[in-house]
Amino acid sequence: MALARAREQLRKDDARRKIRLGGLVIKAGLDAESEAVVLGVLLDAVANLQGPNGSEARKLFQEVGSRALTQRETME
Template identity: 40%
Template sequence: MQSARTEDRKKDTREKIQLGGLVVKAGLREMNKAVLLGWLGELAERLKADPAEWARLEAIGKRGFEDGRQEDDALDRTGSTDAGGGDRNERD
């Protein structure tokens, strides 16, 4: 039986991997890491002050996930393999 600490570390690692996947999905893989971190920090501050912008970006993100699901479904129907090798059951 694994300790609670080990389970917490696994959960944290999985979350970090998922967040990295979001960066890739957004097309930001090649962005300078310092710029990306600064941009995300600035965005977080701006979103705290603007709930309408938060809602707008959330809607865009949900559409992006839905588009990805539709692409995955189309690949499944054609029998093509997923070049990324990722687990399609894990989305967010």
């Protein structure tokens, strides 16, 4: 019984995570793009993060993302 509850909680947590990530795609304004374009954007970002200037890219993405989240929260 406890194992079933643990599995159910893991499933709910996974679903919640996926919903939140989908919400970020929408907040970024990419919801009108094709899945291939969205995936391409994400793969390009990963390549930047893993590249030789990854720490600089991460810092820039963090700043831009934090600013966008803050602006949208105040508008909602």
